[in-house]
Amino acid sequence: MSLLVVGSVALDSVETPSGKRDEILGGSAVYFSTAASFTGENLRLVAVIGEDFPKAHVAELEGRGICCEGLQQVPGRTFRWAGRYDDLNEAVTLDTQLNVFEHFKPEFPPGYAQSRDVLLANIDPVLQGQVLDQIEEPRFVAMDTMNFWIEDIIPGKRQALLDVVSRVDMLFVNDTEAKLLSGEETVLASARKLIAMGPSAVVIKRGEYGALLFTSEGPFFCPAYPVETVVDPTGAGDSFAGGFMGHLSTCEEISEDALRTAAVVGSATASFVVEGFSIERMRTIDASHIQARVADFRRMARIPDA
């Protein structure tokens, strides 16, 4: 088994009701691969960092068994994002500095092209397509995206996105993105429309309300773990996807049951990441903590027999 992720590595400055942190480790590929590392094996990271990126962060990812050969270090500064959460459900972006991320060209070290499973995190859909072109025989490809590409703010990007969507097995989107991308008004109608666009599965993320997995067998309601205190919601969606794909990468068959369990594992994994800034909470847990919350989900979602 092997799981490749292509996405961003960032230094984030974040303000939430719980506090403020400057230039902490972030980015979709970091959250994804960290989350996936609890269950997945042979994780490969493709992303870009600048000269200023702390070596300790790379060492930490490698210490989790994440191969960082695909993490290019190039002249310039690392991608930076600054945001504030007034409402824990939505970030207000204060500043975005693309820096080295602006001219990111995903490149594969030897062996990466043979990855079995792939997650295309939210990057330019043109790049997502180029990554997909390089994978020789992918078994299961999932992708994430965002409003910026869906709304065609740079003309042509929406079409590039639709092309990638038609080529992947699964799409991770949130409520709003699902409605924007499908043009439908309800979550169920959106999911049906998105399935018709190519993927065999769609996951619609709904923040504190959990996620909806939609396949040919219909919807599966995946709850969100009711955490007592959300310290920092940054990376929740990417960690959900990471836990999801990490579990799936260990399954021999991509069955309905495998997808449902993957969603629950993803939800349990994401519930930890929001309990701290950056990935700091993830440093305090192991796979058994995630499994304990998965067991809690079974109790909390149990509908008695008739």
Place this chain on the structure above:
Amino acid sequence: MSLLVVGSVALDSVETPSGKRDEILGGSAVYFSTAASFTGENLRLVAVIGEDFPKAHVAELEGRGICCEGLQQVPGRTFRWAGRYDDLNEAVTLDTQLNVFEHFKPEFPPGYAQSRDVLLANIDPVLQGQVLDQIEEPRFVAMDTMNFWIEDIIPGKRQALLDVVSRVDMLFVNDTEAKLLSGEETVLASARKLIAMGPSAVVIKRGEYGALLFTSEGPFFCPAYPVETVVDPTGAGDSFAGGFMGHLSTCEEISEDALRTAAVVGSATASFVVEGFSIERMRTIDASHIQARVADFRRMARIPDA
């Protein structure tokens, strides 16, 4: 078995993206008792109407087996509410005319004081307390309320509300009300605090995201049925409570399983009412339709075994 509801009967004028209706049958007690009538027996309605209330509406309720002896008709005009939904999750109130509801004094016809189960729908908490005083040996009492009383807009009403809360077995509230009433910020912390205020069970309604049932056994995530088109959300919460209490009134024991199944029946029942204005969709279904959606919930919420 017997189930008493005390609440409002209204003539509503509603505007939603699906259309506009004037002076249609509404009110918490109407939605509640209609929803409860699919499963419950010996339903008793205590409410007030004016001289202008169409007789056909009373006949319809009676035709569903709902005893309307407690439905007082008094001089004056019936309670009227007018609202608009721009966002289907939240009503904007355009007009409220209390009319005969302003001086409503719940009175019990013979036999009502011996009701086994009770739902105190959202009315003045002082009246809710007076109703409760009159029930001889209630088995299970549930209540609903709203921001207006929680926020103590009329001084003293919040305290009256807290008194009633301490006397009931279950509380139905929505997300916002739960946080306002408990002073907590997360849904789970709110639920714990509300339980500590007296009830043995709390249901936190979350609109299109379902409901959270909280008991001494912890949380149960009850999903909302993913309806394709929401025509009019009015009465969804009252119909949820009606389906819930209707089912519970048929159970010999108020067990965790009975409460969970009641929540799922409530959610299934509410999913029909929003598919039409007023209670018009309820005229086209019977208990088998509700059971079919309950079966769907079992499929949609199933987490595979480890």
